[in-house]
Amino acid sequence: MLDLQKICLQVCELSLSVGEFIRKESQTFTQSQTEYKGLNDLVSFVDKSAEEQIVKKLKSILPESGFITEEKTETIIKEDYNWIIDPLDGTTNFIHGIPTYSVSIALQFRGKLVLGVVYEVVRDECFYSYENASAFLNKKVIKISSATSLNQSLIATGFPYYQFEKMDNYLEILKELMQKTHGLRRIGSAAVDLAYTACGRFDGYFEYNLNSWDVAGGAFILQQVGGIITDFSGSSNYIDSREIICGNPKVYQELKSVIDKYW
Numbered sequence: 001m002l003d004l005q006k007i008c009l010q011v012c013e014l015s016l017s018v019g020e021f022i023r024k025e026s027q028t029f030t031q032s033q034t035e036y037k038g039l040n041d042l043v044s045f046v047d048k049s050a051e052e053q054i055v056k057k058l059k060s061i062l063p064e065s066g067f068i069t070e071e072k073t074e075t076i077i078k079e080d081y082n083w084i085i086d087p088l089d090g091t092t093n094f095i096h097g098i099p100t101y102s103v104s105i106a107l108q109f110r111g112k113l114v115l116g117v118v119y120e121v122v123r124d125e126c127f128y129s130y131e132n133a134s135a136f137l138n139k140k141v142i143k144i145s146s147a148t149s150l151n152q153s154l155i156a157t158g159f160p161y162y163q164f165e166k167m168d169n170y171l172e173i174l175k176e177l178m179q180k181t182h183g184l185r186r187i188g189s190a191a192v193d194l195a196y197t198a199c200g201r202f203d204g205y206f207e208y209n210l211n212s213w214d215v216a217g218g219a220f221i222l223q224q225v226g227g228i229i230t231d232f233s234g235s236s237n238y239i240d241s242r243e244i245i246c247g248n249p250k251v252y253q254e255l256k257s258v259i260d261k262y263w
Contacts, residue, residue, distance in 0.1 A: 002062075002081075004114060004115055004130040004131055004132075004133075005130055005133065007061060007062065007107070007115065007130070008115050008128055008129070008130040008133075010061050011058075011061070011105050011107075011115065011117045011128070012117055012119070012126050012128050014053075014054060014057045014061075014105075015103045015105060015117050015119035016119060016126060017053075018050050018053050018054055018087065018103050018119075019119050019121040019124075021046075021049070021050060021053065022046055022050055022088060022094070022101070022103070022121050023122070025046045026046075026094060026097075029044065029046065029094070029095070031095055031096070033045060034095050044088075044091065044094070044095060046088060046094065047070070047071050047087050047088045047091055048071050048073060048087075050087035050103070051069055051070065051071045051073045051074075051085060051087035052073050053087075054085055054087055054103070055067055055069065055073060055074045055083075055085070058105075062081055062083075062107075064078065064080070064081060065078060065080075065081040065082060065083055065107075066078030066081065066082040066083070067082065067085065068082055068083065068084045068085070068212060068213065069083075069084075069085045069087075070085065070086050070087065070211065070213045080109060080110055081107060081108070081109055082107070082108045083105060083107055083108075084105070084106045084107075084108060084212050084213050084216040084217070085104070085105055085106075085213055086102075086103070086104040086105075086191060086213035086214060086217070087103060088101055088102075088103065089101060089102045089103070089104045089189045089190060089191040089192070089213075089214060090102060090187075090188050090189030090191075090192065092161075092188060093188040093189065098188060099122040100120065100122065100187050100188055100189055101120075101121055101122070101188075101189055101192075102118050102119055102120045102121060102189050102191045102192050102195075103117075103118070103119040103121065104116075104117070104118050104119075104191035104213065104216070104217035104218060105117045105217055106216035106217040106219075106220055113216060113219070113220040113223070114130065114131040114220075115128075115129070115130040115131065115220065116128065116129055116130075116216065116217040116218065116219070116220030116221045116224075117217055118191045118192065118194070118195040118217045118218050118221060120195065124138075125137060125138060125195075126138055127198065127218070128221065129220060129221045129224040129225075133224065134224065134225075135198055135199075135221045135222075135224040135225045137195075137199055142198060142199040142200070142225060143199070143200060144197070144198060144199075144200055144222070144225040144226050145197070145200040145247070145248050146200070146248070147203040147248065147250070147251055148250050148251075149250065149251070149254060150177070150180045150181050150204075150251060150254040150255065150258075151180055151181065151182075152182070152203070153181050153182060153203035153204055153247075153251050153255075154181065154182045154183055154184075154201075154202055154203055155177055155181050155183075155184050155185070155202065155203065155204045155206070155255065156184070156185050156186070156187060156196065156197065156202040156204070156205040156206075157174070157184055157186055157193075157205065157206055157207055158186060158188070158190060158193070158207035158209075158210075160208065160209045161209075163209055166208070166263075169262045169263055170208075170262075172261075172262040173206075173258060173259055173261075173262050173263070176258050176261070176262075177255075177258060180258070185202070190207060190210055190214040190215055190218065190244075191214065191215070191217055191218040192218070193205045193207070193218070194215060194217075194218025194219055195218045195221060195222075197218075197222055197227060197246060197247060198218070198221045198222040198224075198225050198227060199225075202247075203247055203248060203251045204245075204246065204247030204248070204251045204252060204255045205244070205245075205247065206232075206244060206245045206246070206255060206259060207243070207244055208232065208242060208243045208244075209242060210242050210243070210244060211242065212239045212240060215238065215239065215244055216239060219238065219239070219244070219246070222246055226248070226249070227246050227247060227252075228246060228248070228249050229245070229246040230244075230245055230246070231243040231244060231245070232245060232256075232259055232260075232263050234256065245259060
């Protein structure tokens with residue numbers, strides 16, 4: 001049996017180290033160093049170098065593991081343990097000098113998440129948990145929001161930057177939520193949105209056009225504090241379906257009912 005507590009703390013240390021690298025690079029980074037992977041899909045040498053550092057260290061922590069990585073510096077899927085890595089979630093924020101971006105690392109065992117770490121670089125906040133444990137922010141236990149309805153809630157979301165054919169449906173959802181909540185926020189890092197929902201800063205979160213590396217780390221942490229997480233259809237396949245709705249149990253139900261009306 002793996003010592004998941006020990007591994008989790010090692011991953012936290014790694015995330016802080018990589019976060020320090022990202023923080024230093026942000027001081028001299030210019031938009032001329034940006035590359036494009038696709039329409040509005042930005043990447044930089046910082047993403048790639050951060051991922052290489054993460055993969056190298058994780059290989060020493062758990063040599064038998066595979067990797068699912070955003071920048072494809074290492075992609076090999078194993079039967080048992082696989083790391084899911086976003087080295088810089090919020091690349092567009094980073095490139096434009098907007099101070100919210102994170103390192104997100106999760107571990108799966110035979111398809112089940114067993115560990116998650118999200119390190120928000122600028123605020124120096126490390127969220128983490130592992131199987132059969134509480135969830136933590138900088139060593140302090142965190143709890144999910146106690147809001148009982150949408151009208152008590154602050155909701156996070158993201159805006160699509162491609163696949164715009166569902167834009168009208170999405171805007172209808174936003175219109176209704178604007179009228180039924182304390183407000184909507186678009187932070188720019190799905191991992192941070194999920195971590196903030198886990199610690200009660202947000203009461204719910206939804207988004208589409210996501211990848212497994214965007215959500216795996218934060219979703220596991222949210223799950224550990226009792227959050228409800230599904231895709232838009234209500235399935236538990238949110239890691240691969242590219243859609244996510246989550247929140248505390250009461251807010252989740254209301255949030256999903258609004259999305260069901262238009263999606």
